[in-house]
Amino acid sequence: MSPESFPALVLSSKNESLPALQSLCLDQLPDGEVVIRVNWSSLNYKDALAATGHPGVVRNFPHVPGLDAAGVVVASEVDEFHNGQEVLVTGYELGSFTWGGWSHFIRVPAAWVIPLPEALTQRAAMEIGTAGFTAAMCLQQLERNGLKPEAGAVVVTGATGGVGCQAVQLLSRQGYHVVASTGKADAVEWLKSLGAREVVGRDIFEAPVDRPLGSARWGGAIDTVGGRTLVNLLRETQPFGCVAACGVVGGADLDLTVHPFILRGILLSGVSASLCPRPRRDQIWERLADSWRPTKLDDVTRTVSMSELIVEIRRMLAGQIRGRIVIDQR
Numbered sequence: 176m177s178p179e180s181f182p183a184l185v186l187s188s189k190n191e192s193l194p195a196l197q198s199l200c201l202d203q204l205p206d207g208e209v210v211i212r213v214n215w216s217s218l219n220y221k222d223a224l225a226a227t228g229h230p231g232v233v234r235n236f237p238h239v240p241g242l243d244a245a246g247v248v249v250a251s252e253v254d255e256f257h258n259g260q261e262v263l264v265t266g267y268e269l270g271s272f273t274w275g276g277w278s279h280f281i282r283v284p285a286a287w288v289i290p291l292p293e294a295l296t297q298r299a300a301m302e303i304g305t306a307g308f309t310a311a312m313c314l315q316q317l318e319r320n321g322l323k324p325e326a327g328a329v330v331v332t333g334a335t336g337g338v339g340c341q342a343v344q345l346l347s348r349q350g351y352h353v354v355a356s357t358g359k360a361d362a363v364e365w366l367k368s369l370g371a372r373e374v375v376g377r378d379i380f381e382a383p384v385d386r387p388l389g390s391a392r393w394g395g396a397i398d399t400v401g402g403r404t405l406v407n408l409l410r411e412t413q414p415f416g417c418v419a420a421c422g423v424v425g426g427a428d429l430d431l432t433v434h435p436f437i438l439r440g441i442l443l444s445g446v447s448a449s450l451c452p453r454p455r456r457d458q459i460w461e462r463l464a465d466s467w468r469p470t471k472l473d474d475v476t477r478t479v480s481m482s483e484l485i486v487e488i489r490r491m492l493a494g495q496i497r498g499r500i501v502i503d504q505r
């Protein structure tokens with residue numbers, strides 16, 4: 176395999192249902208100052224949407240998905256990066272509107288490239304990936320808005336997912352009482368082993384909304400589900416609590432009244448990992464490599480090859496995956 180011809184998972188047209196392995200050459204890659212040999216990538220929910228041509232994620236075909244990439248610089252037009260340097264890229268438009276990391280080589284703007292923190296391997300950075308970065312951004316958002324462990328129970332929805340399982344670990348390591356919400360009855364012990372103090376069925380957040388407010392039970396929440404789940408979290412959060420919302424797996428509509436905001440002072444804090452400004456992005460990666468580093472990454476991660484990835488995409492869209500999937504592209 177050489178930069179002249181290398182494999183990538185390519186979704187050729189919007190009529191294709193899944194990407195297929197194809198040979199690419201460097202000339203086909205998007206413009207950018209840095210070329211990276213990608214050794215590791217990962218699978219996120221948004222990747223599964225991109226891989227099935229979701230119009231909210233993919234505008235042009237052919238498309239190469241992959242929100243995350245870790246590898247080694249093989250060419251750089253800027254002094255900041257040198258050949259052989261280990262780097263990672265997550266977020267911005269990688270894998271959504273621009274060709275992404277499911278390719279043995281990527282070319283990206285230098286502004287997207289982060290030197291790999293010393294404490295992380297390329298594989299560990301991808302075990303964390305966009306999912307872990309988002310969980311960390313949610314925690315940072317909650318803490319910026321005043322959440323402290325004394326506030327009581329903090330809910331994580333979609334807890335067995337990539338974002339959810341890392342949010343459970345992160346919150347628990349910071350001393351929070353984590354309530355993990357899941358649709359997987361067989362995941363209770365697994366979630367407790369990651370630090371959840373309580374595990375509840377996701378159906379308790381899916382109940383029809385009959386009144387603007389419910390009993391104030393939660394100190395705060397990290398919500399990866401959206402829709403009625405987010406509405407119920409907001410209705411049941413304690414006065415001046417905060418809910419960090421990042422996901423849509425359960426729906427994008429938000430059918431609620433203003434009462435949680437004007438009667439309880441609840442804060443709904445949106446999280447966008449792809450738009451995270453660079454200084455904050457660097458700070459979050461530094462923390463993830465240090466005090467916020469998930470200690471049980473290996474327990475939550477499976478490794479697949481590029482060809483094995485295809486089957487996982489549909490499983491992810493069906494909500495059947497537990498934890499993280501990394502892609503070994505070496």
Ligand SMILES: NC(=O)c1ccc[n+]([C@@H]2O[C@H](COP(=O)([O-])OP(=O)(O)OC[C@H]3O[C@@H](n4cnc5c(N)ncnc54)[C@H](OP(=O)(O)O)[C@@H]3O)[C@@H](O)[C@H]2O)c1
Binds near residue numbers: 220306333359496
């Ligand atoms: N805003 C951002 O910057 C950002 C960044 C990363 C991810 N996200 C979003 O966060 C969400 C989660 O991403 P992910 O990568 O963690 O996905 P994931 O690994 O597929 O996890 C999603 C989890 O949600 C639960 N779930 C699935 N279908 C559901 C449904 N219909 N109703 C309720 N729960 C359902 C399942 O967990 P249980 O079985 O345990 O309930 C599933 O494992 C996605 O919507 C993704 O787009 C947003």
